Amino acid sequence: MRGGAPARRSNALFVIVVVILVAALAVEGFVLLRAKSKPARPAEAEAAIAEGPTKTEAFGQPSAPIKLEFYAPLALEWHQKTIGLLRKYDKEHPGRIQVKLMPMGNSECDREMEDRGYTCAVIFINAKDEFTLPDGKQVTLQKKPNTTDSLYNSEDVIAVLDGLWAKRGR
Secondary structure (H helix, E strand, C coil): CCCHHEEEEEEEHHHHHHHHHHHHHHHHHHHHCCCCCCCCCHHHHHHHHHHHCCCCCCEEEECCCCCEEEEECCCCCHHHHHHHHHHHHHHHHCCCCEEEEEEEECHHHHHHHHHHHHCCCEECCCCCCCCCCCCEEEEEECCCCCCCCCCCHEEEHEEEEEEEEHHCCC
């Protein structure tokens, strides 16, 4: 019997060590899966961030009922097109919108957007980025607009604004 007792102790010790190692690996795997890795931005976005604006800018009426937050590499031509349409809309319809331009590369803007789960261009209108246009088209105001594979066109943003304003009159 004495010969069997040490074997049981070493088997039990072996099992405990294996359980601890498996648990440690599981925890490490969980931590690695949860760690947010930033996806690589396209080179054109990185260049626009480097040469574009670095400070937030706002226009429109602070008391406006429609609030936009536009987070993007703002110097890119397709985002400039959208910004131009928004400035025109604000001039033609004063008091309807307030726009906050949030340049990518601004550490405060980047942190705020990452906290919301975004790392690429997005436009929030009253805290939403997905809309149905009057013609039934579904749009998501993310990433690069105005191409055949885009989730939206710059003019869609204006259609969303018109639709939201029309709903207020009801």
